[in-house]
Amino acid sequence: MKVLVVGGGGREHALCWAIAASPLLTRLWCAPGNAGIAEVAECVPIGAEDIAALVAFAREQAVDLVVCGPEAPLTLGLADACAAAGLRCFGPSQAAARLEGSKAFTREVAEAAGAPGARWKRFEEPAAAKAYIREQGAPIVVKADGLAAGKGVVVAATVAEAEAAVADIMESRVHGAAGATVLVEECLVGEEVSFFALCDGATALPLGTAQDHKRVGDGDTGPNTGGMGAYSPPPVFTEAQQRQTMERIVRPVLAEMARRGAPFRGVLFAGLMITADGPRLIEFNVRFGDPECQALMVRLRSDLLPALLAACDGELAAFDLRWEALHSLVVVMAAQGYPGAYAKGSEIRGLERAAQVPGVQVFHAGTTRREDGALVASGGRVLGIAAAAPTLAEARAAAYAAVDAIDWPGGFCRRDIGWRAL
Template sequence: MKVLVVGGGGREHALCWALSGSALLTKLWCAPGNAGIAEVAECVPIGAEDVPALVDFARAQGVELVVAGPEAPLTLGLADACAAAGLRCFGPSAAAARLEGSKSFTKAVADAAGVPTAAWARFEDPAAARRHLRERGAPIVVKADGLAAGKGVVVAETLAEAEAAIAEIMESRVHGAAGASVVIEECLRGEEVSFFALCDGETALPLGAAQDHKRVGEGDTGPNTGGMGAYSPPPAFTPALQAQVMAEIVRPTLAEMARRGTPFRGVLFAGLMLTGQGPKLIEFNVRFGDPECQALMLRLRSDLLAALLAACDGELGDFDLRWDERPSLVVVMAARGYPGAYAKGTEIRGLERAAAVPGVQVFQAGTARRADGAVVATGGRVLGIAARGETLPAARQAAYAAVDAIDWPEGFCRRDIAHRALPGGGR
């Protein structure tokens, strides 16, 4: 089977790595890919958001499955364009992708489906938003309503922080059009967990859970990022909690989306807060998480390609997934300055040494290969150093041993990934 993966980050490297081991695969492309992906797939210089060019390429090459990695091409209608061209696409339609493209849409769906979530309100007028803040008080959460690459969320501990977030998002438009409106939410407290389900429009199959680390600094300090590391499975997310989430959040959402005439097919990523009142929905995403995908792919024992095909063909009711019970962990190495301004083009050495550490798989995100063969950093989050171990401390030790084998002075990472799951923060 010929497959095209769309995207060029660590998530897409993990997907390509997993797909490359499928007995069903005959040819694998990735657009646009990166230096690491080029080791397992043929990279194609087409941007992930260039939907017409992606569809033209897929038709010309006889691609039998298009796999969307990031959310942007889905919200732009990649699955719809593929369907119109007679191509199979793993990922939701643009209408269903609104679950990520609009936070207020997700909240409305959750309310209609009876899904437990934080109290919320949407505003297009900054003055009205500020009045609401003063009525509600802090702590409170301010979110850009549209897509903001995981950075349009401010958990404000004070009213001053919340009002500053309104100014940045709605008036300064630091996230562009995503900040035309905001969603202001009740601040939930508890353990945050990322849960994934494979969906075919009617049936949902659990894909497992991970815990991400969004803050840039150790001890969960500093600004939010796209993710500085993750581990799977989180001990706090028990089998009983998974069953509860499927029954109270995932399946009701699937039913509501089908009722609206926009059935959801693809990966449904539920950002959850495990509160004292039970699990509550923070937000939905419509694709694999990054870096959670790297941790999950290390634990998946089933054929990923067969699973994606079953989701596309409405056959998940007869499908099952096998998982490695051993935990996995991924440490993100980012360019110094991220999530602010950072230098590009710095050389990364020692990747082979890192990959030689037992249990380790190095996933590349923002990388390119120079004409002389050197790998250089081209993005903010650049590497995902993933490891699997008999225990979580063993996986963590292997991942950081691989980090220490890499020679990249211009890079940095958090040294406390999985601290919530380990005694004393893992130190």
């Protein structure tokens, strides 16, 4: 089979790494890819949001499967364009991708499906949002309705902080058009968990769980990021809670989307809060998480490619997945200054030493090769150091041993990934 993966981050490196191991694979491309992906796939200089060029390339090369990593191409209609061109695409249609493209749409669908979540209200005027915040008090959550690269959510400890978030999102438009509408939500109390389900429009198959670390600093301090690390599986999420999540959230939402004429195919990522009353929905994403994908892929025993095909072809009812009896942990290394302004072009050395630590796999997110062959940072989140081991403590020790083998003065990482479990 010939496969095209769309995207160029750590998630896409993990997907390419897993797909490259499939005996079904004959050729693998990634658009646009990165320096690490180039070691397992042929990188194509096409932007992830250039839908027309991606489809044209896939048709020219007679690609058997397009696998979309990021959310933006899906919300722009990549899967629909592939279908119109007679191409198979792993990922939801534009209509189904609204589950991530609009947080208000997610809340409406979840309510219609009876899925437990937070109390919420939608606002298109900042003054009304601020008045509601003053009425409700804090802590409270403020969300940009649209796509904001994982950074459009503020968990405000005070009313003043919540009002400032509304001003940033709606008045200063720090997230652009994504902030035209905001949601103000109840602040759920508990531990957050990322739950993934493989969906074919009618059937959902549990795909694993992870716990992400969103804030930039140790002890969950500082601003939100796209994710500074993850581990899988999180001990706070039990088998009983997984069954409850499937029965009360994932399957009812899948049925509601089908009822609306937008059946969901791909990966449904449920961000959950594990509360005293059980799992409650925070949000949906319509793709693998990043860095959660890296944590899942190093634990997956099954061939990923047939699973993706089964989701595309409506055959998940007769499918199952096998996992290694291992724990995994991913430490994200980011450029100094991230998630704010950061410098590009700093040289990274020592990845060969890092990769020699037993159980470690180094995934690239924002890297390029200079003409002299040197590896340099080209993004905010730059590397994902993943480790798998019999215990979470061993996985964490291996990941940080690999981090310490890397020579990159221009980078930093959190030193407490997995702290809630350990």
